[in-house]
Amino acid sequence: MIEKTNGTDTFNALPSEIELEFLETLLVPEDGTYPWNPADDESEAYFSELERQIATQDWLDEEINLKSPVFYGKLDSLWSEVSHNSNYKFQPNHSVVDHLQVTLNSAFADSVPPGWLNAIAQKAAGIFSSQQSMSDQLVECVQSLLPAWGIDDLLVLTRPFAHSMRSSESPDVTSIMNKVRNRDWINLSEIEQAKISVAIAYYAFKQLNSSVSED
Incomplete structure (x- = not known):
């Protein structure tokens, strides 16, 4: 006959492994209790023995081998999201860069090395939306390609082009x-x-401006 207490069936259930480990911890002798003070001389021996016991448990290695790929995969995913969120404002759209590189190569590849043109296209697309003046943008666009030139000297070369952006006169790039x-x-x-x-x-900046106007 099953006894009932407060309307609830009571029965004897087998204790779980966790419960057994908890009971064992409660019943250990006083001289075997956890060394709460790591500075005690006995603490080092205790922890050494604990590490030895853990090292002999095959299930731990199996658990690590099983779960570590998932763990590291999650870390890689989170890191990718952080990197993307931190840098997306500074990365130009790949389609814009590709289109501009094709445009520059189509127009000037017979006179200028493709690597030179691609570098200008990449830089121009990257700083196009910045708050810099046109002179500063032009200088930054070519500065890495002309390391022997000082900024002031480059600014002299950019003046006619920067002025054209504020007037109806446009330098004849073709000539x-x-x-x-x-x-x-x-x-x-x-x-x-x-x-x-x-x-x-x-x-390149003229091409970018035209693309924005069309949109």
Whole structure:
């Protein structure tokens, strides 16, 4: 006959493994209690023995091998999200960069190395929406390609192009490029390379402005 207490059936259930471990902890002798003070001399021996016991448990290695890929996969996922959220404002849209690189190469690849054009396109797309003046944008766009040039010298070259953005007059990039067509890039003087680089950067920003206007 099953006894009832307060309307609830009572029965004897087998204790779980956790309950057994808890009871064992409560029943350990006083000299075997947990060393709450790590500074005690006996603490080191206690923890060494504990590590030894854990190391002999095969299930721990199996558990680590089973769960670690999932754990590290989650970390990689979280890190990717953090990196993306931290840097997305500074990364231009890949389609914009690709389109601009194709445009510049189609227009100037017969006179300027593709790597040079691609670098200008990448930089122009990256700083197009910044709050810098046009002169500063043009300088930043070509500065890494012309390390021997000082900022002040580059600003002198950008003035005609920066001024054109505020007026109806527009520098003729085609005429600038015609002066160096059919000449090897490496045979051009530094001043010629600098002028062409600024002109191409200006052309790139014009293309970006046109794309925004069309949208």
